[in-house]
Amino acid sequence: MGLQPLFLSLVCFIAAAHAGQLAVQSPRLIVTGPDGGQLRSETLPLTKRPDPVTLGPSDTLKLAFQVTEQATDNGVQPHQTFLRFFDPTTGEEGIQPVKTSPSGKAKFELNMAKPPSSLPPSGAAPLHVTLLLGSFVHSPATIDLFDLHVPPSAPPPVHSEEAFYHPRPELSHTFRSEPNPPPRLISAFFALLVLGPWAVLFVLWGAIRPGVPHLFSPSVLSFLLSLGVIEGLLFWYWIELRLGQILLYGAGAATLALLTGKQALAGIAERRTRSH
Amino acid sequence: MLPSLGAIFFSLFGLFAAVPVQARSSTGNSVLVVLQPDLKRDNFTIFFDNLEKRGYDLTLRTPEDDALPIIRDDNPTYSHIILFAPDIKSFSQDVTPQSLVTVLNAGTNLIVALSPTQSPVFTLASEFSLILPPPSTPLISHFPARDSPPSVIPVAVPPKHPLLTPNTPPVWYSGIPFAHGNNPLLVPILHAPAESFASDTDSDAGAEALFDAAERGGEGLWAGSAMGIVTGFQTRDNSARVTWVGGIELFTDAYAHKSLPSGEKSGNEQFARDVAAWTFQENLVLRIDSITHHLLNETVPREHYTINENIVFEAHISRYDSERGWSPYSGLHDLQLEFTMLDPHIRTALLPVTSKLGLYQAAFRIPDRHGVFKFVLDYRRRGWTILKATTTVPVVPPRHDGYPRFLSAAWPYYAGAISTSLGFFVFAALWLAGDDKERKKGKATKTE
């Protein structure tokens, strides 16, 4: 489509004058319950907005009116007779054409048990219902009808990636709780308690009274000392030594203990066989 | 397509680097205008002159003329393409929906005009999640009462839109409306008026046909303000931009000069300029200059991090300005950073640092889970360049000597271990130093 035909039609159009303003007459609203009983029936005032209309999940709303030319009150059939349902809180909008007879008589029925696809997804806020009248020969009219409360519908489908286009909820990691150390006093008390058996040991050994006649024999003493060195090294390892160090020093101490131990135990064995 | 993503980015930046200083676009100044034969450059003097004033280098051709192909050896030949040929049914070989998608994926930006005439561009539009009305059903509106045909409609411009000049006056529009598919890559720019609808009837007698069409058609009626008439689209991978315009007349001198019903000047010139500026990557263009990470109180990134450590992620972001070019930008306040291993473990705000322009930081404690984590920066806002950056970092458990030691809770156990060792030593001493008294004692008992 080029531009020339368009401009041509524009020029033609300016010649045609508007034949007057469109209007509605005797708009009537009826709400019936699921059993067919009338819940509400009134003529809409149009000058001011009536009380909001509330529909239950299986109620039916019926709307009847006549489109007229305002100046003459003659019924006319406009090109556009649309009901617009609009939720200003979400911006959701639905447009529903209404069938109008050549004499301008129009009827619309909204059955909530079978809502038309033109009814937009609704939330808690009411839908503004507006009547749009448009014509090629008459001036258009926008008529505010009423606010409509309908049962909330399922929310409109949201694209799976839509969430990426908005700030997303923050996430934080739940750390495993740090074990709460018991009071130091209790730990210290139990540490002392663990050392308690020494008292028992001393008492028992005291009762047995083991003699230590060979404690200062050179072979036994040197073996004991090398054992002490090994145990000391192990303690030191716990405090600060690295594995390589303990293996190196430990090898030395172990060699020493091996030699002295051989000697000490040989001495003891000799003593034992002699006493036989 | 994925492996070439990096290449696309580099070519984008390469293009930018090669652009002369006067160009307003961040991606180049060469523009190909494909104009259908019944339209002349003279119909769009204001629009095209404005582009040339902004440093663009316009090349005009007809749809059938393939002396200036839009693509040569798989490389796009122009930075931007304006496709003003909505009524053309046959293009030359180089202009196909496929080639247009190819140049788009290579970073070329497009402005595509539609009309009520069915054409190859129609099929392309459906690839961009636009649902077009049946052919030959232009948008009409009887509102407001005015001295122009119902298909020539003044449309209010949203006063606050990220890519439009605030408070642009209404624009004259004539063309088709389209419904938006459920696609977040779409950037609606201009919606149809609430009272408007698509119809092929031209007298009030068509009311019944209109009603029947709406009742019968699966798609219903193209009516109301949910319909788009100018809609942008930004590709996911390289943020190349396409703007779909339902009618070419929007850009004409006639509409730019045409007074609104209120008597004031129409906003067409300003609106067309804004749309072209956005489409040609002049504004709302961002890039990530660099990302890095380091331990709190350090400055250099580590090869790996240990669980529970406090870490800082940093990003440097620049924004393109058509006057000044690229410069560090601290104006993003809804950036978020994710720290993910399969799922995001942490999602936190990546906030601008006041001390340094363009620097954004997030500090957090690494979760007590080890494995290969990713820092993910994924910023998508309608109209803005998509920012994406990820970097991988291994998170390891502490070394064997990295745990806290000498805890008070373990005092009894330490005492127990030391006590056993000491006990062993004393016992060994007693055993070695002692005599084998049992024999003597045994004898003594026996003799007693």
Added chain:
Amino acid sequence: MAGPKSSSNASKRAAATAAATPSKPAPSSSSAPAPASASTVALHTLWAAYLDATPSRLKLVDAFLVFLVLSGVIQFVYCVLVTSFPFNAFLAGFASTVGQFVLTASLRSQVNAKNRALFKDVSPERAFADFVVGSVVLHFFVFNFLG
């Protein structure tokens, strides 16, 4: 623990008296306290026999075993009642007493004259050398694991 302190003869006598005592009132009074007394008597007899028949070198070992059991039990109680954290430290501390107990008990059975037939080829010195080597290795692992 007065038992071990008294001489073996004295305890033998005490045991004898203890054994004699319950037999006297048994016919006159009710039989109610009899089972308790009987078990006490049995324990006393066992105790006396232990004191009498066990060589003092084995008593030395037994005292050490008692020491190890008590150390282990207290650590276990602390672990159950207070905290098992750090668990590796508990394992190291507790295992040191258990391991030492096993090694010591093994030493005891090998040097026990009653088991001579069983360990014909193992001299008491050899047994002690094994005990020392085993203990040193155990302590190495314990301190390694103590954290």
